[in-house]
Amino acid sequence: MAFSPYQDSYQCIPCGLECDRATYTKPGQCPHCQMQLVKKSTVTFRTIQPSEVCGYISKHPGVVLLDVRTTAEFDGKTDNYGTLKNAINIPIQELEGRYLELNEFKDKEIIVYCSHSRRSPRASYFLTTKGFANVVNMEGGMRVMTDNSCKK
Ligand SMILES: [Zn+2]
Numbered sequence: 110m111a112f113s114p115y116q117d118s119y120q121c122i123p124c125g126l127e128c129d130r131a132t133y134t135k136p137g138q139c140p141h142c143q144m145q146l147v148k149k150s151t152v153t154f155r156t157i158q159p160s161e162v163c164g165y166i167s168k169h170p171g172v173v174l175l176d177v178r179t180t181a182e183f184d185g186k187t188d189n190y191g192t193l194k195n196a197i198n199i200p201i202q203e204l205e206g207r208y209l210e211l212n213e214f215k216d217k218e219i220i221v222y223c224s225h226s227r228r229s230p231r232a233s234y235f236l237t238t239k240g241f242a243n244v245v246n247m248e249g250g251m252r253v254m255t256d257n258s259c260k261k
């Protein structure tokens with residue numbers, strides 16, 4: 110096996126906080142967010158900016174949109190961030206039990222988002238560990254998305 114500089118490097122399961130950038134030499138727990146440390150090489154999802162999302166969707170109509178907020182947030186009952194047209198809502202708390210509902214999209218591109226991009230990186234990571242090959246996290250979350258053209 111070729112030498113990889115990341116071979117023995119660990120980071121916390123992506124949580125959207127500053128500590129995601131810290132690296133450790135051993136597995137364990139992140140002292141900041143208390144999340145488990147995982148091999149950096151296993152963090153394979155990509156990112157997209159909220160300002161790019163609507164344009165991206167119009168050019169790639171097959172992209173799957175996954176909102177991992179609570180159903181109340183998805184329905185706009187707790188804030189006015191809105192959600193995206195044609196999005197699927199699986200709250201992150203339920204993702205482990207429900208991700209098989211997404212199985213038909215395993216090889217499709219999936220954009221994952223939440224309100225502040227605190228939950229979506231964790232959800233994105235989780236999906237990649239379950240074999241989803243093309244996962245993209247929306248940075249910043251719906252809170253900072255000002256383009257309304259692809260919102261519901
Ligand atoms: Zn983290």
Ligand SMILES: [Zn+2]
Nearest residue numbers: 121128139142
């Ligand atoms: Zn952390």
